[in-house]
Amino acid sequence: MSYIKKITILFGAAILFxxxxxxxxxxxxxxxxxxxxxxxxxxxRLNLSELxxxxxxxxxxxxxxxxxxxxxxxxxxxxxxxxxxxxLSSLLVLPGDRISITADSLQRIQNVTGSDETRFLxxxxxxxxxxxxxxxxxxxxxxxxxxxxxxxxELNYALGELYVKQKQAAIKFIFTHPRxxxxxxxxxxxxxxxxxxxxxxxxxxxxxxxxxxxxxxYPRSPYIAALRDQSEWRRKEMEINDILLNVQxxxxxxxxxxxxxxxxxxxxxxxxxxxxLSFWLSQDPGHRMVNxxxxxxxxxxxxxxxxxxxxxxxxxxxxxARAIADQALPWISVCDGFxxxxxxxxxxxxxxxxxxxxxxRNGDILGRDFSMEQLKVEVARLCR
Numbered sequence: 001m002s003y004i005k006k007i008t009i010l011f012g013a014a015i016l017f018x019x020x021x022x023x024x025x026x027x028x029x030x031x032x033x034x035x036x037x038x039x040x041x042x043x044x045r046l047n048l049s050e051l052x053x054x055x056x057x058x059x060x061x062x063x064x065x066x067x068x069x070x071x072x073x074x075x076x077x078x079x080x081x082x083x084x085x086x087x088l089s090s091l092l093v094l095p096g097d098r099i100s101i102t103a104d105s106l107q108r109i110q111n112v113t114g115s116d117e118t119r120f121l122x123x124x125x126x127x128x129x130x131x132x133x134x135x136x137x138x139x140x141x142x143x144x145x146x147x148x149x150x151x152x153x154e155l156n157y158a159l160g161e162l163y164v165k166q167k168q169a170a171i172k173f174i175f176t177h178p179r180x181x182x183x184x185x186x187x188x189x190x191x192x193x194x195x196x197x198x199x200x201x202x203x204x205x206x207x208x209x210x211x212x213x214x215x216x217x218y219p220r221s222p223y224i225a226a227l228r229d230q231s232e233w234r235r236k237e238m239e240i241n242d243i244l245l246n247v248q249x250x251x252x253x254x255x256x257x258x259x260x261x262x263x264x265x266x267x268x269x270x271x272x273x274x275x276x277l278s279f280w281l282s283q284d285p286g287h288r289m290v291n292x293x294x295x296x297x298x299x300x301x302x303x304x305x306x307x308x309x310x311x312x313x314x315x316x317x318x319x320x321a322r323a324i325a326d327q328a329l330p331w332i333s334v335c336d337g338f339x340x341x342x343x344x345x346x347x348x349x350x351x352x353x354x355x356x357x358x359x360x361r362n363g364d365i366l367g368r369d370f371s372m373e374q375l376k377v378e379v380a381r382l383c384r
Contacts, residue, residue: 025070025071025072025095025096026068026069026070026071026095026096027068027069027071027093027094027095027096027097027098027099028066028067028068028069028097028098028099029043029066029067029068029069029091029093029097029099029100029101030064030065030066030067030099030100030101031064031065031099031100031101031102031103032062032063032064032065032102032103033059033063033065033081033083033088033089033102033103033107034062034063034102034103034104034105035063035103035104035105035106035107036059036063036083036088037059037060037061037062037063038058038059038060038061039058039059039063039083040056040057040058040059040083041056041057041058041059041065041067041081041082041083041088042055042056042081042082042083043055043056043057043067043069043079043080043081043082044079044080044082045069045077045078045079046077046078046079046080048222048223048226051080054069054070054079055067055068055069069093071093071094071095071097072095073095073220073221074095074218074220075094075181075217075218075220075221075224076092076093076094076117076181076218076221077092077093077094078090078091078092078093078121078185079091079092079093088103088107089101089103089109089122090118090121090122090125091115091118091121092115092117092118092120092121092181092182092185093115093117093118094115094117097114097115098114099112099113099114099115099118100112100113100114101118109122116180117180117181117182120177120180120182120183121181121182121185123173123182124173124182124183124185124186124189125185127166127169127173128166128186128189128197131162131166131191132191132192134162135159135162135163135191135192136192138155138158138159138162139159141155142155142156142159147262147263148261148262148263152262153260153261153262153321154318156258156262156317157316157317157318157321157337160315160317160336160337160338161315161316161317161318161337163191163195163337163338164315164337164338164339164341165315166191166197167197167198167341170186170187170189170197170198171206173186174186174187174206174209174210178209178210178213178214179213179214179217181214181218181221181223183210183214184210184214184223184224184226184227187206187207187210187227187230188226200234200338200341200343200346201234201235201237201238201346202234202238202341202345202346203234204230204231204234204235204238207227207228207230207231207234208227208231208235210227211224211227211228211231214227215228238346252267252277252357252359252363252364252365253347253348254266254267254268255267255309255311255334255343255344255347257311257334257335257336257342257344258334258335258336259332259333259334260321260324260325260333265309265332265334267309270307270309270332271363272305272361273305273306273307273361274301274305274306274307274358274359274360274361274379274382274383275306275307275308275309275358275359276294276306276307276308276309276356276357276358276375276379277309277311277348277356277357277358277359278294278308278309278310278311278354278355278356279310279311279313279344279345279348279350279353279354279355279356280310280311280312280313280353280354281312281313281314281353281354282312282314282319282320282323282324283314283316283319283323284353286354287353287354288323288327290354290372291327291329293372294308294331295329295330297375297376297379298330298331301379301380301383302330302331304383304384305361305383306379306383307331307332308331308332309331309332309334310329310331310332310333310334311334311335311342311344312333312334312335313335313339313340313342313344313345313350313353314335314337314339315337315338315339316337317335317337320335348368355368355369356368356369356370356375358370358375358378358379358382360382361382366378
């Protein structure tokens with residue numbers, strides 16, 4: 001082989017290698033949006049909170065299109081296909097992806113191939129969109145009613161149940177897809193501007209778990225950094241809560257939770273009384289037996305200044321309300337429908353139920369996790 005021929009072959013190989021490397025930083029996206037024939041599609045990349053236009057294409061007479069997206073970051077990036085500011089589809093794109101997407105004339109996505117991340121993203125967005133629609137419909141009905149009517153109470157239960165079920169579905173998705181960037185999207189979803197899906201400080205666990213799974217894969221992703229920041233912020237809030245719990249000079253952490261009439265009731269309203277703060281589950285037969293013994297204690301000492309503020313950690317508020325009525329409980333019964341995600345759980349570091357605290361007339365917490373016999377002795381002493 002001649003020297004010139006060798007140079008030619010090597011030079012050609014170098015060009016092929018360069019082109020391969022260059023093309024691997026691009027993702028090919030093609031498909032059909034049947035409702036947009038001979039129209040313009042704009043492609044935007046999400047830079048954290050800002051959309052940046054990166055390309056435009058004109059569809060053919062069937063709404064078909066092809067585009068190459070530059071993706072040099074090395075981690076999945078969020079793109080949006082738009083037409084005159086209307087979002088037609090979202091994409092979660094990695095370098096080298098070959099994505100095909102089709103939608104019918106009503107803009108319903110029918111098929112996605114070539115990108116598991118995009119499919120997962122659509123699954124997340126579809127589930128949240130359906131839940132938001134249900135939540136908005138119920139909320140419109142709720143705000144039109146008097147909050148004390150049976151219909152409003154029932155709607156309030158339904159809103160709480162919908163929220164809890166959607167959060168449970170989100171947690172299941174995150175645990176099933178811990179290495180997907182679509183899970184990051186889910187962590188920052190909201191039902192409305194003032195109701196994030198993961199709003200509790202105890203959700204630090206989920207942010208940290210997802211961060212630990214994704215950070216080794218995509219260490220330079222700003223979205224992974226956002227997970228870390230959220231986890232750290234929530235952990236600091238948890239530390240502050242623990243400090244407040246352990247400093248008795250500050251009194252007890254106040255709670256404001258709706259009762260069976262959907263009226264918010266504050267624990268602090270009963271300052272000056274001896275208060276048993278009780279946590280329970282209304283559908284647990286064992287907890288009902290505890291209530292039977294509490295009833296005897298309440299009948300004896302309520303005239304002497306005893307009050308019971310009982311927090312149910314139920315997610316089905318309708319079943320809880322029925323249990324209150326069935327047992328004819330005379331004390332303060334409250335429930336926010338968030339179950340283990342209730343702020344009352346984090347405020348009092350509740351790890352098991354049933355459990356109880358005693359708060360004396362000065363507002364000091366005297367102890368927790370009393371047996372029934374210990375509870376009777378303490379109440380008798382404090383209500384003399």
